[in-house]
Amino acid sequence: MQQDLSDRQLIELIAARDRAAAEVLFVRYHLRLYRYIFRLVRNEAIAEELTNEVFLEVWRNAAGFRYNSSISTWLFAIGRNKAISILRRRTEVELDEDTMSKLADTTDSPEVTAQKGNKGLIMRNCIDRLSNLHREVIDLVYYHEKSIKEVSEIVGVPPNTIKTRMFYARKKLSELLEEAGIDRGWP
Amino acid sequence: MAKKNLDSIPDTHEMEMLLSWYVTGSLEPELREQVDRYLAGQPKAAAWIETIENERQATIAGNNALEGPSENLLERFLARIDADEPVENAGIRPGLLEWFKAWLPTPGMPVGRLAAAAIAIVLIAQTTVIGFLVNERNDGPVYETASAPTSATPINGERLLIAFTDQATADEITKLMGEIDGSITSGPKEGGFYVVKVMGTTAVSRNIEETITTLSKRTRLIKFVARAK
Numbered sequence: 001m002q003q004d005l006s007d008r009q010l011i012e013l014i015a016a017r018d019r020a021a022a023e024v025l026f027v028r029y030h031l032r033l034y035r036y037i038f039r040l041v042r043n044e045a046i047a048e049e050l051t052n053e054v055f056l057e058v059w060r061n062a063a064g065f066r067y068n069s070s071i072s073t074w075l076f077a078i079g080r081n082k083a084i085s086i087l088r089r090r091t092e093v094e095l096d097e098d099t100m101s102k103l104a105d106t107t108d109s110p111e112v113t114a115q116k117g118n119k120g121l122i123m124r125n126c127i128d129r130l131s132n133l134h135r136e137v138i139d140l141v142y143y144h145e146k147s148i149k150e151v152s153e154i155v156g157v158p159p160n161t162i163k164t165r166m167f168y169a170r171k172k173l174s175e176l177l178e179e180a181g182i183d184r185g186w187p
Numbered sequence: 188m189a190k191k192n193l194d195s196i197p198d199t200h201e202m203e204m205l206l207s208w209y210v211t212g213s214l215e216p217e218l219r220e221q222v223d224r225y226l227a228g229q230p231k232a233a234a235w236i237e238t239i240e241n242e243r244q245a246t247i248a249g250n251n252a253l254e255g256p257s258e259n260l261l262e263r264f265l266a267r268i269d270a271d272e273p274v275e276n277a278g279i280r281p282g283l284l285e286w287f288k289a290w291l292p293t294p295g296m297p298v299g300r301l302a303a304a305a306i307a308i309v310l311i312a313q314t315t316v317i318g319f320l321v322n323e324r325n326d327g328p329v330y331e332t333a334s335a336p337t338s339a340t341p342i343n344g345e346r347l348l349i350a351f352t353d354q355a356t357a358d359e360i361t362k363l364m365g366e367i368d369g370s371i372t373s374g375p376k377e378g379g380f381y382v383v384k385v386m387g388t389t390a391v392s393r394n395i396e397e398t399i400t401t402l403s404k405r406t407r408l409i410k411f412v413a414r415a416k
Contacts, residue, residue, distance in 0.1 A: 022264075026261055030261070048260055085358055086357060086358060089361045120241075141211060142211060147214070148205075186231070
């Protein structure tokens, strides 16, 4: 199996039950997908199972893929739905934006990190302390390099909402940085 | 939560809201040109770009610092797609012996499956299941331990060794963990085994023997369960 086949070629092969193509697609995307899911569910075992379930769903449904979005966007959207389903079961409440926005991380406070004196570490710590909703959009834009349209498709909200959400995520990040003694003044 | 829209953000030009995508190079050409023109008239443009670049670098570093998944994840995925064929005998609930026979090596078994079967045998030997007596009944297998054949052992953080079936979804596993007030504490180990800690606070998990018996009957989700040392 050629490693340089396009995503579309791989999906077409997978639709024909080509096991090697499924393996190539898995190798190509599993790490980023796993990390995305892990940042949502915060459990290695569950993140691994969900990652495999995403690729299993691709294996089963590749023939029905309509190429309206990129393959990676499709993978992330499936992964997000599965992660939210798990989070719903875990919390036994409807996971709306209010709920998700409260699921902040519990890492060191900015003050504690500030004492460690590393500006990059402070920034990372503050990002980790964002709510799931805010950290997710930061991750999708900066780490996964998704466009506004792609983030919109993955998260399932309009593009303007994504722009607004990113703005408020960065604003919250500024507030956390300020608490840690870093006043950048913008946004 | 009140819905916010672009109009509700005062003193922020929409072009500034696009800067994150501008920095990552994921803006469409037309929008990118608009941002270029906007930035050309902004004295703080360089500082803004630097701020976003710092955010981007920290986000990448934070993600790269995460450990990757288990090395055998690909193998497990391939095993699942290999097993993802119509099952002719679906609906037949095997007894423990039949169920265990399915794990034993057979001619033509893939190497990975052979290894898993071998590991299963080793793991069984490492658990108290070695002393189990198996009574096949029409309504499914019932287990008794050699050390405690009749008395129930209360659960208080007991650990079980569980292997889930290929059909079991994470959603179903999570639901099951809720039913038994259990949590996966480690795994998957070689052969797909997980260590599950059970607190014994639910009706399903009043004592360890009942819990194992209950779980062993969930053959669609679980292909192996035993008490871990």
